[in-house]
Amino acid sequence: MKYSEAGYNLEIDLSTGGIEREPTDPAWTKDYLGGQGVAARILWDRVPPEVDAFSPDNLLIFSSGLLNSTPVVGANRTLVNTISPQTDRYSHSIMGGFFGVEIKHAGYDRLIIRGKANNLVYLYINNDKVEIRDATHLAGKGAQETADILKKELNDSRIQVASIGLAGENRCYMASIEHGNSSASRGVGVIMGDKRLKAIAVRGTKDIYTANPEELFNICNRMIREIHDNPHCGDSMAHGEGDQFHVDNFAWGNARERRRDFWTKEVEDEWLSVEANLRQRWTGCYNCPKDCHQAIKTPGRRPYSQKCYSKLTYAMAAYEGLEFNYDIIGITQEYGMDAYATPQVMAFAIELYEAGILTDADIPDFPKTGAERFYYLVEKIARREGIGDILANGVYHAARQIGKGAETYDHNTMKKFEQVPIKLSMLNHPYFVMYATNEKMAINQTEGSFPQVPIADKAEREDYVSGWDAVPDERFKKWLLEWEPRTHPPLEASINIADWNEIMHYVDDAVGVCAFLSSFRNQFGGRAPYHINNLPELINLAAGMDLDPKSLWRAAERNRNLVRAINTRRGLRRVDEAPPADHWKHRDPEAEQQLLDAYYDLKGWTSDGIPTAETLDKLGLSFVKDDFIERGILATA
Numbered sequence: 001m002k003y004s005e006a007g008y009n010l011e012i013d014l015s016t017g018g019i020e021r022e023p024t025d026p027a028w029t030k031d032y033l034g035g036q037g038v039a040a041r042i043l044w045d046r047v048p049p050e051v052d053a054f055s056p057d058n059l060l061i062f063s064s065g066l067l068n069s070t071p072v073v074g075a076n077r078t079l080v081n082t083i084s085p086q087t088d089r090y091s092h093s094i095m096g097g098f099f100g101v102e103i104k105h106a107g108y109d110r111l112i113i114r115g116k117a118n119n120l121v122y123l124y125i126n127n128d129k130v131e132i133r134d135a136t137h138l139a140g141k142g143a144q145e146t147a148d149i150l151k152k153e154l155n156d157s158r159i160q161v162a163s164i165g166l167a168g169e170n171r172c173y174m175a176s177i178e179h180g181n182s183s184a185s186r187g188v189g190v191i192m193g194d195k196r197l198k199a200i201a202v203r204g205t206k207d208i209y210t211a212n213p214e215e216l217f218n219i220c221n222r223m224i225r226e227i228h229d230n231p232h233c234g235d236s237m238a239h240g241e242g243d244q245f246h247v248d249n250f251a252w253g254n255a256r257e258r259r260r261d262f263w264t265k266e267v268e269d270e271w272l273s274v275e276a277n278l279r280q281r282w283t284g285c286y287n288c289p290k291d292c293h294q295a296i297k298t299p300g301r302r303p304y305s306q307k308c309y310s311k312l313t314y315a316m317a318a319y320e321g322l323e324f325n326y327d328i329i330g331i332t333q334e335y336g337m338d339a340y341a342t343p344q345v346m347a348f349a350i351e352l353y354e355a356g357i358l359t360d361a362d363i364p365d366f367p368k369t370g371a372e373r374f375y376y377l378v379e380k381i382a383r384r385e386g387i388g389d390i391l392a393n394g395v396y397h398a399a400r401q402i403g404k405g406a407e408t409y410d411h412n413t414m415k416k417f418e419q420v421p422i423k424l425s426m427l428n429h430p431y432f433v434m435y436a437t438n439e440k441m442a443i444n445q446t447e448g449s450f451p452q453v454p455i456a457d458k459a460e461r462e463d464y465v466s467g468w469d470a471v472p473d474e475r476f477k478k479w480l481l482e483w484e485p486r487t488h489p490p491l492e493a494s495i496n497i498a499d500w501n502e503i504m505h506y507v508d509d510a511v512g513v514c515a516f517l518s519s520f521r522n523q524f525g526g527r528a529p530y531h532i533n534n535l536p537e538l539i540n541l542a543a544g545m546d547l548d549p550k551s552l553w554r555a556a557e558r559n560r561n562l563v564r565a566i567n568t569r570r571g572l573r574r575v576d577e578a579p580p581a582d583h584w585k586h587r588d589p590e591a592e593q594q595l596l597d598a599y600y601d602l603k604g605w606t607s608d609g610i611p612t613a614e615t616l617d618k619l620g621l622s623f624v625k626d627d628f629i630e631r632g633i634l635a636t637a
């Protein structure tokens with residue numbers, strides 16, 4: 001019997017209509033745990049760099065985390081991985097909610113989608129019954145609208161649906177896959193649309209077995225109460241009383257300008273009242289006592305569930321208020337558009353227009369205000385009409401397609417992706433390392449175990465490190481205690497902090513635990529429920545494994561190197577590893593190069609950021625080494 005797993009992958013070939021149920025490989029569970037780890041192995045084996053993102057041979061993989069569907073609280077993440085057309089790299093995408101859990105109860109650890117359908121289709125999975133069905137009647141329907149239609153048609157409100165909107169159908173690069181209160185963004189909706197797959201509707205009623213159910217249940221029963229009461233977990237933005245931190249410290253417009261004088265008591269009162277008026281209720285994800293999402297209803301729009309930082313991204317990019325933000329999300333979520341990239345693309349277009357690079361001939365009848373311009377542009381982009389056809393490829397590609405100096409306005413992308421519009425004066429060293437070397441889509445997929453900034457008050461520092469159970473070793477306590485305001489941690493500390501932060505995300509992304517309960521939230525108070533030292537016990541009780549903190553770290557390290565290898569094979573090198581040029585006022589190029597050298601050394605990578613033969617052998621990735629040697633990426637020993 002397999003514990004904590006369903007034991008099967010569901011393989012769907014949309015070109016041939018083939019449906020296969022393949023047993024999972026226990027050796028891969030042992031090596032990569034599950035979730036994103038196993039998906040990376042599948043993509044490594046089956047999608048070599050010769051396969052283009054839009055090829056039918058590209059795979060779109062929906063994985064359920066290893067701990068999903070067990071009593072482990074907040075284990076509910078669906079990992080969606082593919083090769084992104086925007087970056088030509090591995091796409092890291094994660095969604096919460098209920099979808100990944102339902103997949104597992106239907107009897108599958110992951111759905112592996114290949115090929116392309118001739119017409120728009122949807123996938124209907126009801127335990128062992130799996131059908132590819134015609135979806136032409138859903139063409140042009142909104143993402144949530146599609147879910148509602150399918151639940152009605154299939155006569156089952158308990159069905160979980162992941163769907164794309166118009167943006168995905170039109171292969172916009174910023175297209176997301178929407179699912180209830182969550183979404184998978186950044187390079188995955190476009191592939192679902194390319195495969196002509198409008199939606200996946202899943203219903204599962206099978207049991208998932210755990211190795212030691214009684215002990216696991218007792219621990220989780222205690223933890224669910226603790227998590228409910230713990231202020232150091234969940235999405236801090238969701239219930240925050242104010243948004244001052246983000247509006248002060250993140251950039252407005254096309255990631256250009258800080259507005260330190262924007263936030264006043266009047267703004268705070270107004271925003272709180274807007275929010276209270278539009279909110280219908282709070283919601284959360286499967287088996288989690290937190291309620292990080294608010295159901296929002298704006299006049300004339302379908303109700304939707306607002307997530308995380310999307311609360312501010314449109315407002316700040318358009319120089320508008322909270323009411324505008326909530327209203328436009330009512331459109332963009334139905335179109336299935338990523339709330340990080342889309343506003344940045346629209347602000348970029350406005351900046352080009354104001355600079356005279358885009359003209360009235362490019363954008364006829366362009367309105368005057370930020371809000372009207374955003375409403376205008378979102379329609380163009382989602383439909384790929386006129387200038388929208390270029391903007392739908394994201395800032396990096398659009399800038400190069402437009403030319404005429406537009407590239408100089410591409411100042412917030414890295415590795416071809418729009419980044420969170422941070423605008424701070426000093427780039428601290430751990431953050432430089434994380435920004436430069438990660439291959440994810442946003443810094444919040446990398447940061448989170450160690451505080452972002454030093455704690456000024458020494459007594460508070462002492463308090464923070466006292467009983468700080470999350471640390472992998474005592475050095476991190478020392479580094480935090482010695483970190484003074486307006487200084488960088490020493491080089492060794494900086495690279496290890498960056499490493500710890502990232503590794504914890506790789507753990508979560510394999511086992512399916514929500515980062516708001518783990519990797520992202522240990523930075524705020526250091527008391528998030530999950531960390532490297534207590535997750536092994538839960539994994540062991542659920543999956544019957546024999547992990548300790550060291551071997552869990554090693555598995556995450558293996559996954560991290562495998563993702564690195566996929567991207568290395570697609571051309572990623574040191575030259576790509578630089579944060580957006582004007583994110584920060586003060587930079588230190590010499591120190592940055594020293595940090596890169598030291599970090600690569602710590603990771604066992606060459607000075608060009610390529611995992612060495614020794615590292616790959618040590619991690620059980622000798623097949624990667626052999627491939628690298630064959631391709632001339634690594635020299636023969």
Ligand code: SF4
Pocket residue numbers: 074076096097233234235283284285286288289290291292293514515516517
């Ligand atoms: S902490 Fe929030 S986002 Fe995470 S699983 Fe719970 S409700 Fe969902």
